Amino acid sequence: MSNIIKLKTLLLTPLIKFAVKHPGIMETKIFMKAMIIFPAKLSKSYDAKIVAGINDYEMALDSGLARINSEPEIILDLCTGTGFAAFKIAKLFPVAMIDAVDQSKEMIEIAREKAKVDGIQNIHFKKGNAIKLEYADNEFDFIATSNAPIYLSEAVRVLRPGGLILVAYSFGGDAFGKAKKIISHYLEMNGLKLLEIKSIGSGAYVLGEKK
16 A cells, blocks of 8 residues: 555544434535535536546446345435436346436436436436435335545435445445454444455445335
8 A cells, every 4th residue: 555545544433433323414514505606616527537447437337336236216316416427327127217317407407418418317416405305114125325525324315225335435445454443333324234345456445225
């Protein structure tokens, strides 16, 4: 492990632990405001930034998706951005119906246009807030989210018993492994069984199952 990666792990581990211990920080007015302003400003250049760091962004997500050994029929992609993960999921599960939600209307507009150009019809891009989803309890077979804050209790609410949730990040790497115990406890508190935490390149994924 390079000195730079070691330093990132050293810095990120306490931050990840803090966020898991204090998820309420993501519900503060300042945080919520930032999550509206920044995506709107980044929307036009967002895809270019993804392409620039495609390996880091893609590796953890692809590896996590490869661990899904079922055939989910109703899928939710939370904080979809311009649809990067949603399009991957649609390719992997072509007969599934996918709702892809993001609170940035600018991001959603770009995602819808991409789907139209590519002729993809099984993704429904919808403006919505991950902190309060407009769905019934136990509605989805599988939920994915990548490089975004995760409001776990709300995600678990709309996930059916036995359903899977995949959280992937292009950063954090070994920091997630070092925080495994506290992440597992956090999942347990929210009705999830930890199936796997794995570092992939500079990123990582967490896979859980609703009890």
